[in-house]
Amino acid sequence: MDASDYxxxxxxxxxxxNSGIGFALSEELLKRGATVYMLxxxxxxxxxxxxxxxxHGSRVRTLVADVTEQQQVQAAVEGAAAEAGRLDxxxxxxxxxxxxxxxxxxxxxxxxxxxxxxxxxxxxxHAALPIMxxxxxxxxxxxxxVAGLDPFPMQEIYNTTKYAVVGLSESLRYGFxxxxxxxxxxxxxxxxxxxxxxxxxxxxxxxxxPAHAYPADAAATYSLDRVAERKGIVVVxxxxxxxxxxxxxxxxxGVEAMLVRMAHDxxxxxxxRGTYI
Amino acid sequence: MNNQGYxxxxxxxxxxxNSGIGYALSEELLKRGATVYLLxxxxxxxxxxxxxxxxHGDRVRTLVADVTDWEQVRTAIEGAAAEAGRLDxxxxxxxxxxxxxxEKATLEDWKKIIETxxxxxxxxxHAAFPIMxxxxxxxxxxxxxAAGIVPxxxxxxxxxxxFGVTGMTECLRYEFAEKGLFFSTICPTNIATPIFQRSAxxxxxxxAPIPDDAYPVDRAAVEILDAVAERKGVIVVxxEPGTAVWRGWAAGDPETEAYLMQMAHDxxxxxxxKGxxF
Numbered sequence: 001m002d003a004s005d006y007x008x009x010x011x012x013x014x015x016x017x018n019s020g021i022g023f024a025l026s027e028e029l030l031k032r033g034a035t036v037y038m039l040x041x042x043x044x045x046x047x048x049x050x051x052x053x054x055x056h057g058s059r060v061r062t063l064v065a066d067v068t069e070q071q072q073v074q075a076a077v078e079g080a081a082a083e084a085g086r087l088d089x090x091x092x093x094x095x096x097x098x099x100x101x102x103x104x105x106x107x108x109x110x111x112x113x114x115x116x117x118x119x120x121x122x123x124x125x126h127a128a129l130p131i132m133x134x135x136x137x138x139x140x141x142x143x144x145x146v147a148g149l150d151p152f153p154m155q156e157i158y159n160t161t162k163y164a165v166v167g168l169s170e171s172l173r174y175g176f177x178x179x180x181x182x183x184x185x186x187x188x189x190x191x192x193x194x195x196x197x198x199x200x201x202x203x204x205x206x207x208x209x210p211a212h213a214y215p216a217d218a219a220a221t222y223s224l225d226r227v228a229e230r231k232g233i234v235v236v237x238x239x240x241x242x243x244x245x246x247x248x249x250x251x252x253x254g255v256e257a258m259l260v261r262m263a264h265d266x267x268x269x270x271x272x273r274g275t276y277i
Numbered sequence: 278m279n280n281q282g283y284x285x286x287x288x289x290x291x292x293x294x295n296s297g298i299g300y301a302l303s304e305e306l307l308k309r310g311a312t313v314y315l316l317x318x319x320x321x322x323x324x325x326x327x328x329x330x331x332x333h334g335d336r337v338r339t340l341v342a343d344v345t346d347w348e349q350v351r352t353a354i355e356g357a358a359a360e361a362g363r364l365d366x367x368x369x370x371x372x373x374x375x376x377x378x379x380e381k382a383t384l385e386d387w388k389k390i391i392e393t394x395x396x397x398x399x400x401x402x403h404a405a406f407p408i409m410x411x412x413x414x415x416x417x418x419x420x421x422x423a424a425g426i427v428p429x430x431x432x433x434x435x436x437x438x439x440f441g442v443t444g445m446t447e448c449l450r451y452e453f454a455e456k457g458l459f460f461s462t463i464c465p466t467n468i469a470t471p472i473f474q475r476s477a478x479x480x481x482x483x484x485a486p487i488p489d490d491a492y493p494v495d496r497a498a499v500e501i502l503d504a505v506a507e508r509k510g511v512i513v514v515x516x517e518p519g520t521a522v523w524r525g526w527a528a529g530d531p532e533t534e535a536y537l538m539q540m541a542h543d544x545x546x547x548x549x550x551k552g553x554x555f
Contacts, residue, residue: 070384102452103410107347110399114391118437122387133380148440149527151447160395163444167436170428170526174541175379249527263451 006228008033011084013077015067015124016094018045020193021143021186024220025091030056032224034089037080039063067094067120077127087131092124093143093186097195099155099276101267110157117161121168132181139182141227142169146189146235149245153263154276166233173232182230189241191219202274210277283506285310288361290354292344292401293371295322297470298420298463301498302368307333309502311366314357316340344371344397354404364408369401370420370463374472375435378548382434386478394438398445409458416459418505419446423466423519426511427526430541431554443511450510461505464513467491 012029016022017038026036030053038053038060040046046062053060065076081087095117100109121142132138147155148162169185176183192213197206214237226234235241247255266276289306293299294315303313307330315330315337317323323339330337342353358364372394375386398419409415424432425439443462450460469491497514504512513519525533544554 102406102449107399107403114395118391118441122384122437126384126387129380148444151444151451153448153451156445156448156452159444159448160399160441164395164437164441167425167428167440168433171424171430171433171436172379174428174430174537175433175545177538178542178545246524246527249524259451260454264455267452267455 006032007089007224010034010088011037011080011086012089012091013037013039013063013080013087013128014091014093015039015120016143018042018049020195021188021191021216021219021223022091022093023049024193024216025093025223026060027053028217028220028224030059033059035059035061035084037061037063037076037084039065039067039076039094041066067092067123068115070119070123070126073120073123074127077124078131081128081131086135087128087138089139089141090124090128091141091143092121093141094120095143095161096198097145097155097158098199099158099266099270101154101270102156105157113157113161117158118164121165125168125172129181133179137180139184139227139230140169140172141184141186143186143188144169146187146241146245148185148187149233149235149241150248151259153259154266154270170232184227184231184234186223186227186234186236187241188214188219188223188236190214191216191236199276200274207275207277283309284366284502287311287365288314288357288363289366289368290314290316290340290357290364290405291368291370292316292397293420295319295326297472298465298468298494298497298501299368299370300326301494302370302501304330305495305498305502307336310336312336312338312361314338314340314353314361316342316344316353316371318343344369344400345392347396347400347403350397350400351404354401355408358405358408363412364405364415366416366418367401367405368418368420369398370418371397372420372438372472375438375478376432376544376554377434377478378431378545379433382478387434390434390438394435395441398442402445402449406458410456413457415457416461416505416508417446417449418461418463418501420463420465421446423464423513423522425462426464426513426523427519427537430537431544431548447510459508461509462511463501463505464511464519465492465497465501466513466515466519468494468497468514470494 012034014026017026018040029036043064050060050062063076065072144165145162147159148166169183173183190213192209196209199207219236289311291303294303295317306313320341327337327339340353342349375390421442422439424436425443428436446460446462469487500514547554
């Protein structure tokens with residue numbers, strides 16, 4: 001299938017569309033001819049993001065919902081599908097990231113991240129799947145992380161949620177393949193998005209975007225090419241993260257040593273400066 | 278390290294110890310010289326399970342707690358550690374199954390399986406870990422599943438919870454290696470236990486059959502404890518074919534892909550014609 005045609009005239013919803021990968025996915029979907037409902041919690045931010053894409057005319061639409069509220073998610077998804085007449089793709093992309101030493105994590109930290117990164121995806125799939133099953137077609141694309149494949153230390157709450165999203169998404173991919181519903185899970189590595197600036201040190205300074213971080217627009221282009229192939233797990237950028245994952249799975253001593261070293265380095269940084277990179 | 282020596286005189290807590298893998302682990306730990314707190318929700322069932330192991334004398338102990346309730350978990354774990362003077366090992370083993378058609382799962386089913394399979398482990402780790410950090414030693418063993426490393430069709434809820442447990446436990450293994458704390462993840466495939474009678478979407482069904490090809494639970498417990506004593510991270514039991522499927526899935530191997538697609542087809546046909554995948 002031609003990757004550029006896959007999205008033409010498709011009705012898509014993208015959660016967490018204000019910024020980062022969600023915004024880049026929305027922009028690239030619009031370029032490829034899709035109608036995109038950009039979903040976010042803050043009406044002003046959603047409107048601001050949609051405004052930047054206004055050259056795409058009425059194909060840019062907005063939805064306001066808190067992805068941690070099941071009824072809001074259901075109302076938004078069903079409302080968009082009713083307005084557009086169908087729902088072709090749902091990108092469950094909203095999420096938060098916060099590395100920390102486990103001994104400083106509270107049950108409240110667990111609750112917040114499980115609600116934002118995991119329940120949001122469950123709510124999205126739960127709302128969209130019945131619509132797609134009735135249509136006999138649809139594609140759900142969940143954003144996990146390379147942290148859903150590899151156990152990077154000092155971020156176990158995040159990893160718990162992202163591993164869970166990978167397991168969910170891949171199980172559903174097999175389960176619904178013959179029903180015409182596709183599932184993909186995007187696993188980004190370090191991508192240049194505002195996710196870093198939200199991770200603050202003891203003085204409240206945001207983390208700088210790592211120099212090696214992959215551009216968000218390139219990540220969106222690559223991801224949508226693979227999603228159009230109906231690939232299950234989409235690791236972006238493909239390398240070095242794919243080799244890292246496979247190395248971890250086969251118990252490669254080099255990968256093991258790298259993860260042990262990362263744990264040490266991150267512990268030192270977190271204990272001395274309150275930051276992780 | 279000598280496997281037998283690893284458990285001698287160790288203070289252990291095993292959740293979900295009434296039956297299945299939890300009971301088999303408890304029995305094998307006792308045989309290897311550990312003191313075992315069998316933890317379960319139902320006082321009568323915990324007492325009965327402990328009674329069957331009474332030949333081990335006062336090394337068999339019981340704790341009653343609902344693993345989905347933080348205060349109960351904390352009280353039980355802190356109480357055991359206080360009574361025994363320390364806590365060497367925690368086996369977060371309690372869990373429920375969830376093999377069902379996704380389109381029939383309710384939000385209540387999701388809540389139940391996430392509370393029982395994920396929050397119980399979070400609570401256990403959260404309660405035990407400060408004790409072990411103070412001691413400068415300890416080993417936490419979480420029961421995930423083969424479905425926590427490979428995503429089987431029609432187990433989306435279960436797989437979600439077990440992937441979460443695998444990710445959490447493996448992260449912690451690296452994070453605390455230099456602090457003297459160890460973490461292992463047990464990934465059982467089909468083991469002959471009552472889990473086949475307990476799915477997230479319904480009441481206990483004692484008539485549900487245990488598959489003929491399921492692996493004997495006592496043998497699974499021996500293999501698990503041998504690997505835990507080696508401080509292995511992910512422990513697939515039996516080791517094959519689970520390990521090969523995991524590697525095949527991660528490598529995008531076409532045969533593994535075809536195997537999982539076929540499983541999806543077979544399970545869908547079974548559900549749509551018989552209402553069950555068995």
